[in-house]
Amino acid sequence: MPSALKGRTSASGIWGGRHSFVRGRTYLVEAASGTGKSSLCAYVYGYRNDYSGRITFDGTDIAKLGKSAWRRLRLTSLSLMFQELRLFGELTAIENVRLKNNLTHHKNDNDIHTLFDRLGIADKEDTPVSLMSYGQQQRVAFIRALCQPFDFLFMDEPVSHLDDSNATMLADILAEELDARGACAVVTSVGRKMKFDFDESITL
Amino acid sequence: MKLLWKLLRTHISTGQIIGFSLANVLGLAVVMTAVVLRGDVLPLFEGRDALAGNSYVVISKPVDTMASALGGGKVFTEDEIDELNAQPAVTDVGRFTPSTYEVYARLSLGNGAEMSTDMFFESVPDAFVDVESEQWRFTEGSKYLPIILPRNYLDLYNFGFATAKGLPKLSEDVAGVLNINIDIAGHGSRDTYLGFIAGFSDRLNTILVPQSFMDYANRLYGTMPHPSSSRLILEVADPSDEALALMLRDKGYDITEGDDGSGRLAFFLRVVVGLVISVGLLISALAFFIFVLSVYLLLEKNMQKLENLTLLGYPPHRVASPYLILTSALGVLQTGCAAALAMAARSACLDKLSPMFGDLGHDGTGTLATAAATLLMLQIILYHATVILKVRRIAR
Numbered sequence: 001m002p003s004a005l006k007g008r009t010s011a012s013g014i015w016g017g018r019h020s021f022v023r024g025r026t027y028l029v030e031a032a033s034g035t036g037k038s039s040l041c042a043y044v045y046g047y048r049n050d051y052s053g054r055i056t057f058d059g060t061d062i063a064k065l066g067k068s069a070w071r072r073l074r075l076t077s078l079s080l081m082f083q084e085l086r087l088f089g090e091l092t093a094i095e096n097v098r099l100k101n102n103l104t105h106h107k108n109d110n111d112i113h114t115l116f117d118r119l120g121i122a123d124k125e126d127t128p129v130s131l132m133s134y135g136q137q138q139r140v141a142f143i144r145a146l147c148q149p150f151d152f153l154f155m156d157e158p159v160s161h162l163d164d165s166n167a168t169m170l171a172d173i174l175a176e177e178l179d180a181r182g183a184c185a186v187v188t189s190v191g192r193k194m195k196f197d198f199d200e201s202i203t204l
Numbered sequence: 205m206k207l208l209w210k211l212l213r214t215h216i217s218t219g220q221i222i223g224f225s226l227a228n229v230l231g232l233a234v235v236m237t238a239v240v241l242r243g244d245v246l247p248l249f250e251g252r253d254a255l256a257g258n259s260y261v262v263i264s265k266p267v268d269t270m271a272s273a274l275g276g277g278k279v280f281t282e283d284e285i286d287e288l289n290a291q292p293a294v295t296d297v298g299r300f301t302p303s304t305y306e307v308y309a310r311l312s313l314g315n316g317a318e319m320s321t322d323m324f325f326e327s328v329p330d331a332f333v334d335v336e337s338e339q340w341r342f343t344e345g346s347k348y349l350p351i352i353l354p355r356n357y358l359d360l361y362n363f364g365f366a367t368a369k370g371l372p373k374l375s376e377d378v379a380g381v382l383n384i385n386i387d388i389a390g391h392g393s394r395d396t397y398l399g400f401i402a403g404f405s406d407r408l409n410t411i412l413v414p415q416s417f418m419d420y421a422n423r424l425y426g427t428m429p430h431p432s433s434s435r436l437i438l439e440v441a442d443p444s445d446e447a448l449a450l451m452l453r454d455k456g457y458d459i460t461e462g463d464d465g466s467g468r469l470a471f472f473l474r475v476v477v478g479l480v481i482s483v484g485l486l487i488s489a490l491a492f493f494i495f496v497l498s499v500y501l502l503l504e505k506n507m508q509k510l511e512n513l514t515l516l517g518y519p520p521h522r523v524a525s526p527y528l529i530l531t532s533a534l535g536v537l538q539t540g541c542a543a544a545l546a547m548a549a550r551s552a553c554l555d556k557l558s559p560m561f562g563d564l565g566h567d568g569t570g571t572l573a574t575a576a577a578t579l580l581m582l583q584i585i586l587y588h589a590t591v592i593l594k595v596r597r598i599a600r
Contacts, residue, residue: 045515046600047511047515047600067520067599067600068519070600071514071517071518071519074515074516074517075517080515086512086515088211088509088512090210090211090214091207091210091211095207095210098207099207099208099211099513099516100516100517102207103516103517103518104517148517
């Protein structure tokens with residue numbers, strides 16, 4: 001449970017209880033804002049630790065992981081699409097994606113172009129991200145999140161600024177990627193839901 | 205790498221880099237010039253160079269009231285001489301041998317007047333004598349006795365005695381042809397030798413006869429064939445050697461400076477050079493401080509990006525690499541400029557010094573290259589440590 005929520009009595013699915021995310025399944029985490037969805041992502045991705053309780057990966061307490069262990073995890077088994085996206089404004093859309101792919105060499109140029117194309121931003125590849133709309137940026141961040149091997153993909157409000165058709169396309173691509181990798185996806189949402197057949201829905 | 209550079213070059217301030225570079229070049233140039241000139245010029249005074257030859261120091265034990273009253277000689281024991289010999293700075297030790305017989309000198313001044321006096325002789329091994337003369341030898345049975353006087357005796361005569369008494373002044377050449385009758389007595393025998401002045405010494409402040417004569421005369425006329433020495437002459441490779449100076453002071457020996465003040469000059473020069481190097485290093489340290497501040501500022505401004513890069517899985521050393529390459533390149537450039545400046549300053553200095561001291565500074569380039577390489581390495585290590593530490597702290 002996040003330190004900020006300490007003292008609050010909560011009978012949610014995660015805080016104050018015990019929950020496991022399992023490879024191969026998909027989860028929707030629903031909650032009002034301010035209840036710790038992004039905190040959950042930050043804890044699981046290892047860049048915040050202001051919580052009480054325990055988070056474990058395959059039985060290993062993540063509090064015991066060092067910086068290099070985190071780096072390995074983030075390159076091989078954990079991917080996160082940040083709610084605030086964390087794209088680099090001065091780089092173009094395709095450069096932002098390549099910055100990640102250069103590290104992992106997970107997708108080839110063709111795959112990346114196809115993804116841009118399917119999400120309707122093929123013409124924006126060479127536009128600096130700072131000049132793109134938030135919805136376009138969300139799609140770039142999504143492509144970047146796919147440019148690595150992962151067992152768990154956390155997506156924090158991935159479709160908040162997308163129209164229905166783009167959200168559906170994103171859901172389709174997500175389904176294909178999960179199938180291909182046998183991975184788990186955890187998607188948070190405050191209201192707007194992705195049209196996706198989640199295995200489990202949790203309310204914080 | 206190209207992407208990283210594109211991303212991280214923002215906020216790099218050209219002004220700060222130029223300011224820091226100028227300061228650093230100045231500091232490095234001062235350090236290098238000092239180091240190189242130290243190598244070029246110091247040998248002149250250190251006595252290691254053929255130009256100056258080795259230095260000599262004459263030491264004795266202080267004469268105090270108690271020793272005078274008891275008549276006890278303040279002589280050096282064998283142990284003490286061995287100890288001096290063991291000093292690394294001392295290349296040779298020569299003993300002064302005193303005469304243990306009576307010496308009486310008579311000098312006729314040509315106009316019928318005659319000067320005469322009781323006197324004494326001393327001798328040192330020939331290697332320590334600074335007068336080069338064919339006549340400086342004595343064979344047993346010969347009646348000719350070469351003598352070396354301190355040069356200040358001649359001055360004393362010329363500027364004091366001769367002026368006061370209205371006597372003619374003597375040049376060194378004229379003094380050489382003066383005949384001095386020397387009576388030597390002891391052990392019941394008495395002989396007259398024909399003494400002449402073989403030269404004047406700057407180094408040895410005593411009336412010298414050849415060691416061979418001294419040994420012969422002490423044996424023949426003296427009360428002791430091998431008297432102990434109360435004075436020693438040390439041949440010293442480096443008169444500014446601190447260990448030696450400290451040892452002599454601890455033992456309480458009286459020191460008479462050798463033939464020139466090169467020891468003190470070398471010491472003084474060394475202090476000055478040390479001072480200049482310190483100032484140069486201080487400037488460089490301040491420049492480094494400016495650099496660290498501007499790097500920290502730069503990293504702080506790019507903090508969000510650096511954090512995001514590490515969240516994407518970039519290891520700190522890759523995130524830092526644009527800055528590492530930048531600082532290394534700057535270091536090479538600055539050190540190169542400073543070395544060029546130092547080289548120019550050196551040749552300007554040597555141009556001034558060469559007419560006075562002749563051919564100077566043969567290994568300056570080598571010294572400069574070594575100094576530059578050392579400073580460059582030091583800088584790059586410091587730069588890298590600074591950048592990597594900061595990036596590591598930002599990394600999540």
